[in-house]
Amino acid sequence: MSIDGRVAVLGVGTMGEAILKGLRSGDHPVPASRLRGTVRGKSRAQELTRRLRVRIGTDNVHAVREASVVVVCLKPMNVLRVLRELAEAGALEHAPLVLSVAAGVSTQALESVVGKSPVVRAMPNTPCAIGKGTTVLTGGARAKKKHLQTAHRIFQPLGESLELDEKHFDTVTGLSGSGPAFAYLMVESLADGGVMMGLPRDVAVRLAARTLLGASEMVLATGSHPAALKDDVTTPAGCTIAGILALEDGRIRSTLARAVEKAAACAAGLGNSER
Numbered sequence: 014m015s016i017d018g019r020v021a022v023l024g025v026g027t028m029g030e031a032i033l034k035g036l037r038s039g040d041h042p043v044p045a046s047r048l049r050g051t052v053r054g055k056s057r058a059q060e061l062t063r064r065l066r067v068r069i070g071t072d073n074v075h076a077v078r079e080a081s082v083v084v085v086c087l088k089p090m091n092v093l094r095v096l097r098e099l100a101e102a103g104a105l106e107h108a109p110l111v112l113s114v115a116a117g118v119s120t121q122a123l124e125s126v127v128g129k130s131p132v133v134r135a136m137p138n139t140p141c142a143i144g145k146g147t148t149v150l151t152g153g154a155r156a157k158k159k160h161l162q163t164a165h166r167i168f169q170p171l172g173e174s175l176e177l178d179e180k181h182f183d184t185v186t187g188l189s190g191s192g193p194a195f196a197y198l199m200v201e202s203l204a205d206g207g208v209m210m211g212l213p214r215d216v217a218v219r220l221a222a223r224t225l226l227g228a229s230e231m232v233l234a235t236g237s238h239p240a241a242l243k244d245d246v247t248t249p250a251g252c253t254i255a256g257i258l259a260l261e262d263g264r265i266r267s268t269l270a271r272a273v274e275k276a277a278a279c280a281a282g283l284g285n286s287e288r
């Protein structure tokens with residue numbers, strides 16, 4: 014199903030660009046004439062307009078006026094201020110769907126500044142840039158099924174999208190939002206081990222990345238518990254169990270779990286400081 018009307022993306026940075034590219038791809042691409050984007054700097058707006066072949070400007074009010082969906086991809090600290098400015102300028106009077114990807118900014122906070130607009134909150138992650146992302150969605154008090162459907166359609170070309178209760182959003186931010194960075198660290202560290210033992214760096218990085226990719230696909234494809242898959246590959250007195258014990262000595266489990274806990278706690282405070 015296609016997306017009706019115009020879509021304005023406020024803040025065409027990493028996430029905004031991925032979303033605009035997604036809107037231009039997939040089975041039902043949105044024509045460029047129905048897309049608008051904004052950034053702060055004029056020269057960056059010009060460069061993005063040339064590169065993405067979508068009109069990118071610096072005037073949020075202008076971009077939003079005729080949009081049926083406003084996708085907010087600003088840094089969390091800027092979100093409420095910019096939306097308040099739009100509401101004060103009357104740019105949200107037609108009550109477009111406001112879809113925010115900002116970490117730590119609740120639907121309740123968004124609803125308090127957008128007038129009658131329904132609100133959907135999303136937590137995507139950076140693999141969205143290559144169509145391999147995971148996005149969690151939740152609707153605010155005024156959001157109806159059709160608004161969540163529109164949000165799914167926007168994120169569908171970027172990977173997988175699912176819905177969860179908003180109480181889980183900070184945790185989702187700590188796990189799948191911040192998670193790609195944790196995985197990069199794991200790829201780098203595994204590759205370092207390979208380099209230490211004599212592999213060329215490029216080969217080591219490729220082997221490490223494809224190993225994490227394949228193992229993740231095994232978890233998803235089999236539906237087996239990761240511990241069962243691990244048991245399947247640990248031969249008694251073998252090399253894999255020797256490596257696992259080294260990881261356990263380094264407290265890998267609690268270290269990774271605590272990374273999610275810390276990132277989630279940090280996410281909870283993100284939307285609180287406005288600039």
Ligand SMILES: NC(=O)c1ccc[n+]([C@@H]2O[C@H](COP(=O)([O-])OP(=O)(O)OC[C@H]3O[C@@H](n4cnc5c(N)ncnc54)[C@H](OP(=O)(O)O)[C@@H]3O)[C@@H](O)[C@H]2O)c1
Nearest residue numbers: 024025026027028051052053054086087088089115116137
């Ligand atoms: N990146 C991620 O992995 C990720 C994952 C999940 C959620 N998110 C959420 O996505 C949001 C954006 O993150 P990001 O990483 O994409 O940030 P980013 O790359 O820094 O992009 C932010 C964009 O906002 C623009 N901007 C700043 N003030 C503006 C204003 N007043 N009006 C219009 N545009 C304005 C900036 O323009 P200039 O370039 O001209 O300064 C920049 O292009 C954040 O709220 C974050 O929580 C990000």
